[in-house]
Amino acid sequence: MKPPVPLLSVRNLSRNFVVRRDMLGRPREFVHAVDDVSFEVDAGTTLGIVGESGSGKSTLGRLALRLIEADDGRISFAGRDLRALPPGELRSLRSDMTMIFQDPYSALDPRWTVGRSVAEPLRVTGSANPAEQRAAVVEMLGLVGLDADVVDRLPGAFSGGQRQRLVIARALITRPRLVFCDEPVSALDVSTRAQVLGLLRDLQRDLALAYLFVSHDLGIVEAVSDRIAVMYLGSIVEVGPAGAVAHQYRHPYTASLVSASPAADPVAQRARRRVLLAGEPPSPVDPPSGCAFHPRCPLAQPICAVEKPALKTGHDGHAVACHVTAGNPRLAGEALLSRMTSSGQPTLVSPQPVAEGTCL
Ligand SMILES: Nc1ncnc2c1ncn2[C@@H]1O[C@H](COP(=O)(O)OP(=O)(O)OP(=O)(O)O)[C@@H](O)[C@H]1O
Ligand code: SF4
Ligand SMILES: [Mg+2]
8 A cells, every 4th residue: 555645844944044145136145944854744843943042943844835935955745746837836835834823912003903803814815705714713712712702802802812712723724734833832831831832733733734833842843743853053953753852852952952942840850961052153154064962062082173964864764864863873862962971071072083983
């Protein structure tokens, strides 16, 4: 039997932004926002994307939905070549792929009623008359846990969590198959965050949604994801099943993210080793040679400054791009953290030559 086609498949996607031009308007400097990225999202599942600010998470999501154009690469949605679709056909696919924004305060027009805001995507597609739109809004408000009688109110009186429920209702009103959630809870307080994450999970189950879920917080991503991809400076450096990436992480950058995120259990929090990365994140205009993480990596070796490591996938579907850890399955999770911090100086360790036969 043929394996099912992924809902979204992205191959070798790249996008540069011009950040400086010369006097004749010719491009002189580029930000390498997304560099040769590939991933898949199956129907009804969540791919979480985690990485620090500027690593390219939002750009990747926007490229994957063709909200902005890629320089290179291939995007297939439900078996259709998204980059080859003419504008008319792309427009008709728009209701299948929607987006939830980070800031629920700026996402809603304060002059529009709830009914008008939530119905807007239906109005744009022209797929329902006003009575059908209102009925769809009322049904969707129920699904996101709001009373039908809010339909004629303005969003000004709503709390952050209620506004994000409205934003979610608007994103789902066209019954999409894929939703790009770009930091959907980072503007909310901690208790509201948990409620909105719970709602997103319930809606995924009830409406068979696939999520591309972006956050800089690994704990949040783990809570909602089936698979997690870790981005560093425009590239995926690790990707695999959520539990494996969050607990048996194999990339030193992922280990540093884990060590920086708070543990739920206070005892585990006290015992947690902290990797303090040396220096600032490098400039995406002039990224480091070889492995882009090498100037900050405690395990860096001479080869790391020269050769970009390929993303190598193990039999369990867990892939890592690292010259040191990819060939050594024992360097994973706590053992990797321990290796990174065992020098007593967990910041920058200068790349040292490795003696032949040395087991890292
Ligand atoms: N329109 C643009 N023009 C120029 N540079 C851009 C543009 N959009 C993004 N960038 C740059 O591309 C890189 C990736 O940006 P992106 O917003 O995708 O990162 P991110 O991981 O989503 O960050 P954050 O966590 O802060 O939202 C950054 O260096 C950013 O400054
Ligand atoms: S060991 Fe080398 S390849 Fe691996 S993350 Fe560190 S610098 Fe990159
Ligand atoms: Mg972003």
